[in-house]
Amino acid sequence: xxxxxxxxxxxxxxxxxxxxxxxxxxxxxxxxxxxxxxxxxxxxxxxxxxxxxxxxxxxxxxxxxxxxxxxxxxxxxxxxxxxxxxxxxxxxxxxxxxxxxxxxxxxxxxxxxxxxxxxxxxxxxxxxxxx
Numbered sequence: 001x002x003x004x005x006x007x008x009x010x011x012x013x014x015x016x017x018x019x020x021x022x023x024x025x026x027x028x029x030x031x032x033x034x035x036x037x038x039x040x041x042x043x044x045x046x047x048x049x050x051x052x053x054x055x056x057x058x059x060x061x062x063x064x065x066x067x068x069x070x071x072x073x074x075x076x077x078x079x080x081x082x083x084x085x086x087x088x089x090x091x092x093x094x095x096x097x098x099x100x101x102x103x104x105x106x107x108x109x110x111x112x113x114x115x116x117x118x119x120x121x122x123x124x125x126x127x128x129x130x131x
Contacts, residue, residue, distance in 0.1 A: 005042035009035050025108035032115050033093040039122045061095040083121045
């Protein structure tokens with residue numbers, strides 16, 4: 001199976017939005033994190049900034065992915081990805097949220113709205129240049 005980060009990013013984003021439309025904010029928030037990961041990896045590979053193969057260290061999840069990019073790609077990371085590399089980007093999102101118990105609807109909605117705004121900035125990027 002070949003990676004298609006672009007299609008995966010858009011598919012996860014669309015599914016997250018559909019879940020949110022039905023008030024399923026907790027699962028929507030979880031899924032939007034995967035959309036962000038795939039979008040970042042798509043941009044990095046599309047512009048040959050890095051290669052993300054099956055054994056690549058870039059197959060990590062947020063926040064480890066962000067930390068890895070910042071530490072190991074000095075001078076090669078696009079300025080346009082700066083929002084995804086800040087400490088506040090997807091703050092609180094971790095892959096282990098899949099094990100999280102039910103949280104208050106209001107908390108899930110607030111978290112979803114915050115994460116969605118973060119991710120939308122990534123999807124608005126048209127191109128990335130090396131710094």
